[in-house]
Amino acid sequence: MVTILSRYMERRARINESIPRFHGIRNNRYALVYLLPMAAVFLVFTIIPTLFVGVISLFHWNVLSPALSQFVGLKNYQDLLQSPVFWHSLLISLLFVLGTVPTTVFIAVAIAVLLMDNLPLRGLVRTGVFSPYITPVVATSIIWIWMLNPQFGLINSLLHAAHLPAVQWLESPHWALLGVILFTLWHNMGFDVIIFMAGLTSLSSELGEAAKVDGASSAQRFVYVTWPLLSPTTFFVTIITTIGSLQAFTQFFTMTQGGPLGATTTASYLVYEMGFLFFHEGFASAIAVVMFLIIALLTIVQWKMSERRVHYQ
């Protein structure tokens, strides 16, 4: 998908270069007019509120009487950096990202490659793989709560059948995060599989066939030809999965509400908890700003790393 998009963008750039300059100005003017309504919506509902969150983070905010809010400068940030709860939430967010992103990427690639073959009932299997992604997180996470129930849940019944000890899952600070990670992998995997399948479809078969002629095995062709060619897709999936994992909220809200003992209190959940349950809006906004900066930084780092991606074309 990304490859197609980049080719399209390159082609558009070449076309734009070939158009006389006065046409470009006129087109831009029309484009701006067409974009204006959406830009206005984006400005009012995204940009301004985002900036406003930055402003709130500098105040001891009184939500019921904003006029009584006190300007405290960077005190909320100072408190944040000294707060063990915040650092703990960052650690949980990091663990969640580490638990979901690499696993998603590797499993999604594997499933995508399998689904590209002419399997029997391929359409049905593809639908099955993608369908969890279009189910509502709230509804399915409640089902997973029951599946992970330590006393009469499906997962522990399977463990019992395999003569393995029962796990307390969402009731245990050691297992709760893994329970949420398992749900997230199940729910989101289908989307990444589709992206990888789109990437695989766009690949030229010439290099693979040349490698086959040279005697490369299926595994070698995947490792040395297909996988490197998929690097733009992998980069895209890694970025969106990382951002999605850092912003993940609904499953934590539904399945654990940050518990037990804060074992699933991610930074995103902490923003909600501080802002909307405890009404420490200034502190919550400071966390939101720091999260924004972390996500922006990670994205830049990943962009920089992607510049070194392998291309055979």
Added chain:
Amino acid sequence: MSLQKRVMYSALGIPILALAVAGCGSSATPTASSSPKHVTITFEGSLVRGPYSTYMQTLVKKFEKQNPHITVTLIGQPNWMVLHAALITAVTGGSPPTIGQVENSWVPRYAQSNALVPLNSFIKGPSGLSATQIRAFWPQIWNQQRFSGKVYTMPFATSDTILYYNASWLMKDHLPVPTTLQQLTNDMKAATSTSHNTWGISMDPGTSSAAANGTYWFISLLHAYGGHLIQGNKIVWDSSAGVHALQYIQNLYRAGALKLGNNYPGQAALMSDHALFDISSDTSYPYFMHARTSSFNLEAIPLPPGPAGQGDVSTGFNLAIFSAASAAQQQAAWQFLKFINTPANQAYWSENTAYLPTTSTSMSDISPSVRKQPWLTAGTESLPYARKLPAKAGLSQIVGNLSAAIDHALITNENAGTALQTSAQAAQQLLAP
């Protein structure tokens, strides 16, 4: 209080953005119609939608028929957490509803911001409440309506914590209906069997952000052992009474008679014949009846007394009038608040929702078959000693520390005294001077 937590938030950023945008909004415009005699009021709550909406709509229609110049518009929210955020956002944006369903602990923040109308002048006014009408309220419920010497709310939906049990199981195993804490322990331990996958009770203490039934049971036990949550402005749940209460729960957990869970584990375990008991609100009763698949006899009694007598916690919601409403809307809202609390209407509301009637006089209006139901008998019997959580700003975060202490004592096997002391110290810092 209805503790239904099945809710959704679509994206993390949206509430922040909504709050921010609401903060930029213009001031309220009362929703009065063009005719000066006709008044439209809004009523926002979580008990006006979902399973309760039919009954509230019936009451509203009845009210509008009696008061043709008043129209009541219901604004439903999916649960109390969303309602809390929605009301705060509405007040900030200058467009609160005329009437809001509020929890006791929310009142200080609203009252201090002058967002609520003190009801004293309405109560004493020409269309107020007579001494007989005030005496008809259960004293425990009526006394909860005050903050800083003023009445800010009128009763609406009250519940307390009761002990549900599988009477068929007790009879089959020749176990007594527990009337003391020791008997409750003995029954729970007798019901516990690894081979049959059965135990005494399941509970959910909740999390640091939202206490659940397990924490309310601990608070009831704390009272039964003679302790308090907060005295004056000091957290005192780490008293010896608190330690005894937590040790009681801890011992059951260590014996395997108590198991932890979430998403209403007590109800699920009782209704699936895995657990003998459940401790939850009287409002759970309709859910039990709805979910019942086996034919056992479900009964309920007040929580067994401890060394200091009976302890219980009352939860629920009251109704408040927001000060942004016009004088005509406030007057209409007061009429509605009075209407909701008439014996006949309370009887109707109670029969259909399993919330306890706010007045003792409503009991005679409740149909004889419902009057015998265990949730009502146990619930009203518990009312005299059921204490409301104190009306303190930030109470949910304060009590959240208690939930964490219970988790520490059970999951990490921390000493009960240490767990309570640590949580009390953390909570004390949150308590405004």
